[in-house]
Amino acid sequence: MEILTARDVPLGGPRAMTVRRTLPQRHRSLIGAWCFVDHYGPGEVSMDVAPHPHTGLQTVSWLFSGEIEHRDSLGSHALIRPGQLNLMTSGDGICHSEVSTASTAVPLHGVQLWVALPEAHRHTARDFVSYIAEPVRYESASLRVFLGSLAGSTSPVTTFTPLVGAEIVLDARARVELPVDPDFEHGVLLDSGRVSVAGTELNLNDLAYLPTGSSQCELVNHGAEPARLLLIGGEPFQEQILMWWNFVGRTHEEIVAFREAWQGESEQFGSVDGYTGVVQRLPAPALPGVTLKPRALPKESL
Template sequence: MSNLDVKPAATVCGGRQDVSAAPVRELLTARTVTLGESTQVRRLLPNLGRRMVGAWCFVDHYGPDDIADEPGMQVPPHPHTGLQTVSWLHEGEVLHRDSLGSKQTVRPRELGLMTAGRGISHSEESPRDHARYLHGAQLWVALPDTHRDVLPAFEHHAELPTVTGGGGLHARVILGELDGAVSPGTAYTPIAGADLTLAEGTDTRLPLQGDFEYAVMSMSGEAEADGVRLSPGSMLYLGCGRTELRLRAGVNSSLMLLGGEPFAERIVMWWNYVGRSGEEIAQARTEWEDGATRFGEVHGYDGPRLHAPALPPTPLKPRGRER
């Protein structure tokens, strides 16, 4: 997934100095961003109040959108470095193509996981014959310094492990580990990502790891997490120090749980790149615009690739995980 802001802000994330060891409840408000030709998304990370949750550094929630008479998602070929992209759907389909030659349709509750490493390019689009509704989330995971130059890769996992916590909870483990269940997706940091389905009347407690920080994002319905009611498209940051999370739902609802060990390294995010300095980001931009082989070529997409926006006129100013 691409960040298609025409004037993307350079954001410095990471570092543990601003991560509270105690549980908190921070309700994050999304901002609306236009993605591609016709899709609007709610961007929850990075946020004015919170930039990362573990290694999760970018979260968009979109839909449900009625695209019966629309082209749906249309994101032309674009580059990535230093991160993994996670595609997660509740409704609809997304056709993924990349410069490795991958061509894969990702369907609801299947994991599409792309590791950019030192560099990759890809496109995403709704198939020509697509379902009426499109609803899902796109997320990025920052790669640690020891693995950020790995060879690019794409994984598709149709079957994922599940956790049934009783009391109406059913969870699919998307990435990392939750309550002893481990996702087959390749992870490079201690991390947790899960899709939580809560039946009407759910009242249960989900085990967590005390040294992880967590957040929950509402996908549909109206659930409560730690006593806070969440509407679709909102995110509740929970901090660290929790060994369990109380979940309740008066109607059928779904959430995404995101967590992980607080990311110790400082990273620079700009457009579709995660790096460690402004100079590194500028070099990646130049190589994409010059057509360098670093990012390869996406074949089969009907249309031109994206051009990188102009770099910001001012140098990067390091900030912590909050501002």
């Protein structure tokens, strides 16, 4: 098992909030098609991310507490709440804003995830889906399966590669043998509590990577209070991707074209109505003075 530790990253432009990023890292860019994991809160954190673009991916918003207002260039306007999956598909281009609301005193606490779209589907139409994942019991744990299938619970939301995503709350002092797909690689993010994954104890905010080949994942809560984890996984992604800023592409030239289209306010991304922040759209950063290259796939994915 490999442990990916988090690094602090400012997110959101003029009113940047700090998030803990565990994926991508230099030596591991993907777990299945999951290519991005940001973890934030609880505590004094608020979100105000002005309209910004995406290509070649799906964004997965998942909250443990608080509330976020989502607006996008499809015209979608949704309030994201705990237990509710919000999945946005970019296709060739979309833009959206994310703002934590003032309607609740509950701290903002959750994760923002990205899923890379495979070549056969990365030019698909823009889309936005919301789904409430009801909790189900499995042994001494409560599961909310928001993508794919796990322990007999299945999400109806369509994915473009085989994936799983679930919130897991372990009872105090609980030990659970969770059945998992042996064709999947998995990541387990520790949000709260003292937990061992497959015999290795994690620090808070660690993301444990488990390779393919196992049909069970052992989770042990060593604490006297419930512990919370996030499980992600999927079949190893067989395509090299190039990630820069908010874009997922395949070549340097493609990323350059995406940036130029966003800076030129192209209809490729559309526009967001109703956002009232300090800036109306986040400008793209300058490109580095070198040719961007896709990251090599880990040897176990080849």
